[in-house]
Amino acid sequence: MSRRGYSVKQAKADVVRDYYGGVEPSQPTTSSPSFTQIAPAMLSEEEFSLAGITITFNSGxxxxxxxxxxxxxxxxxxxxxxxxxxxCIL
Incomplete structure (x- = not known):
């Protein structure tokens, strides 16, 4: 994959970004209107139904x-x- 510009590091970063993709702003705890705190919305444990899997592509x-x-x-x-x-055939 890395020969074509898509590295394992990038794939991991994409998975992490997708996991934290549901970012929602939280209510500010101070009265300052110029600051908004952003907290990631965590997915439920049921969403993590895939663990310990190995994928082998046609390229090896x-x-x-x-x-x-x-x-x-x-x-x-x-x-x-x-x-x-x-x-890729699923």
Whole structure:
């Protein structure tokens, strides 16, 4: 994957970004209108139904996922298809 511009580091960053994607501003604790605190909205444990999986692509690249949402894994597979040009069959 890294030969085509999509590294494992980038894939991990994408999964983390997707996990914290539901960022919601919290109510400010001070009366200052110029500062808004942003707190990530955590997903429920049911969303983490994939743990300890290994994905091997047609090119021979193997990725081990410790813990991810199904949507995050699907997004990673779509990004792989886009960068590698090879379809991934789920």
């Amino acid at each position: 690249t193997t990725i081990s996922v410790k813990r991810a949402t199904p949507g995050g894994v699907i997004k990673m597979l779509r990004d792989y298809e886009r960068t590698e040009g090879d379809p």
